[in-house]
Amino acid sequence: MLWLFALIAGVLFGLYYGLAALGLNLIFGVMRMVNLAHGDVIMLGGFAAVLLFDHFGVNPLITVLLVIPPSLLVGYLTYYLLGRRVQRSRDPEMMSLVMFFGVSQVIEAVAVIAFGNNEASITSAVFGTRPFSIAGQGVPGAWLVSAGVGLVALVLLFLYLYRTSLGRATRAIMSSPDEARAVGVNPDRISALTFGIGVGLAAIAGILSLFMIGGTTPSEGVDLTVTAFAVIVLGGLGSPMGTFLGGIVFGLALMFTQTYAPVWSGFAPFAILLVIMLLRPTGLLGRTVRSV
Amino acid sequence: MLIPRTRTVGLAALSALLTVGLAACGAASTTASSGAPKDIVIGTLYSGSGSFANSSLPEFQGLKFWISQENAGGGVYVKAFNKKIPIKLVALNDQSSTTTATTEYEQLVTQDNINIFVPDFGSVLTLPAVTIAQEHHMLLFDQTATGSPLFTPGNQYIVLCDLPLSAIWPDPLAHFILAQHISRVAILYGANDFDATQAATVKSVLAQGGVTPVYYQAVPTATTSYGTLLHDIAATNPQAVLELGYASNDIPFLQAVQQGGYHFGMVATAFPGQEFTLIENAVGKAGLSYTYTYGVPPYIKFNNVSEGLGTNAFIAKFGHGNIANVSFENVAGYNTGLIIQAALGHATKFTQLGMRAALFALSGHFTTLDGAFKLNSEGGQVGELLPLAQLFPTATGNEIKIVYPSASADHAPVYPAP
Known part of the structure; x- marks a missing residue:
């Protein structure tokens, strides 16, 4: 049953794509900034996993935990170094495009110097070579691990947003920065923390990308950013749940096209994006982010 | 200078x-x-x-x-x-x-x-x-x-x-398949001139031997996820699977073969011979063992x-x-x-x-x-032919050996792969 495998693969890849795009959407939702260096952070997460595995034999799942503290710190500091200035400009969305395009180029250049131009990866045997059976279909263990990590990240993010005071403050800023400020929320602190979480989620996605898309290279950042951006537009700008829904739609489109018309598989997900934009410009679960 | x-x-x-x-x-x-x-x-x-x-x-x-x-x-x-x-x-x-x-x-x-x-x-x-x-x-x-x-x-x-x-690259590969009496062949190739030409050549040579591929599909050159494609290929029960792409395709393809636990009698990809160290580092020793590739210098001497x-x-x-x-x-x-x-x-x-x-x-x-x-009339190279190579496991990794045609072979092929 080819369709059943495509369905399962589409959902599992969708959860991975959702994770890969989640940080980008969170940062946009809170700060109205488009982090064009998002894909480069994913790339760096991949290289972190490769280096730790090659030199110290660290299991990639351990690396998922290890990258969180430095990512939070880097994101936190990056906000105060760059993000705050962008946010205080007249047009933060446009300025963020320019600023983070530059950051993306710098990261890529430094990565080439540090890691070389070659594709790097970890043998997929690290998660076993025996597929797991789901509804009678043999599914690679690495896919289940990636999707599982994506789901855990989503649950933790929701717990953070809806069960903590910092999360409530984050949602307050997403809703109305001025009103949040009026009730005593420190927008800089929340934005810096959000930026750190966004960077952390991207780094985690980078580790899993080794098993979902085969490897990592310094030049892949732009492509990953484009894919992540397509996913959040599909799901709705500013909506974390929408990001995962967008990811699943993207994943299903990719896998069904690979099954029934492989040569169109690079085109179909973006064609669906266009259709959804025509029918529902705010995305599947999006809310209006601009007012006229 | x-x-x-x-x-x-x-x-x-x-x-x-x-x-x-x-x-x-x-x-x-x-x-x-x-x-x-x-x-x-x-x-x-x-x-x-x-x-x-x-x-x-x-x-x-x-x-x-x-x-x-x-x-x-x-x-x-x-x-x-x-x-x-x-x-x-x-x-x-x-x-x-x-x-x-x-x-x-x-x-x-x-x-x-x-x-x-x-x-x-x-x-x-x-x-x-x-x-x-x-x-x-x-x-x-x-x-x-x-x-x-x-x-x-x-x-x-x-x-x-x-x-x-590129039209003559896979000639030994296709003739090897016929020589081994392999009748069920799956061909997956990148949608670009380089790969499409190779795929067409293989298909044409196989047709001369009475073999029609059981799977023959192009995918975008930028493809990096092969799990679903491999599942569809496996459903056609092929003896040989040929993936004709660039190194950035070969790596995720070989990863996906391992991930999915697929076992085919023959798996061939284009670039392990040209970028052996890079690909072996990425997919591991087991991921390359007994697969086939084009034999290129310096492995042909x-x-x-x-x-x-x-x-x-x-x-x-x-x-x-x-x-x-x-x-x-x-x-x-x-x-x-x-x-x-x-x-x-x-x-x-x-x-x-x-x-x-x-x-x-x-x-x-x-x-x-x-x-x-050796040049043809249009300046295309028709010498420097690429024999078929197979990768054999050693204590430290794999080594590339030429297995076909027999005139230039330095090792017997192992088919089907163990």
């Missing part, structure tokens, strides 16, 4: 412009009709970053190695002047961008006074140079762009140096050569005696230099078509560490 990209202004610039203008009627601007040029200027591009960098940079290293070897001996011999002339290299970084490459090819040809025009790695980055070379009547020393559409009857200004036309260093001597000098330090692209870049050397060393006139005529006269009569140099 590498010319820095800094430019002087004022009188020097005016003088350079006048020189270019006066020389515009000729193809090689530094060539004075009355005497030898001070230098032979080679203009080329390389990808310092981006998706082609991992192939382009080692190829560029090979070319620079040839230049350093020649300059150490006083320069390259130019028959038209009966003397050795030092080589200068003008090299620009296209960052794997065809747009940048197009602009920089124009710059090389129209502003940099080059005598020898060498494009970047592969079909994608070479394609813009083909038109520019033809328009400006510069002979293009095409290194590794093998797609058949690049070679047309009306274009005299291209010569393929380092690989055979040519020590009895008529031009330049033989394989072992090249490994000793370039790779410091270790074959693991030498990739096919290194060999290709060095071999491009040898073809340039042959053209200059045999052309009686120092003109672009004079060099072309010299190479056509040499076609079929000389051998380098890349094999027998």
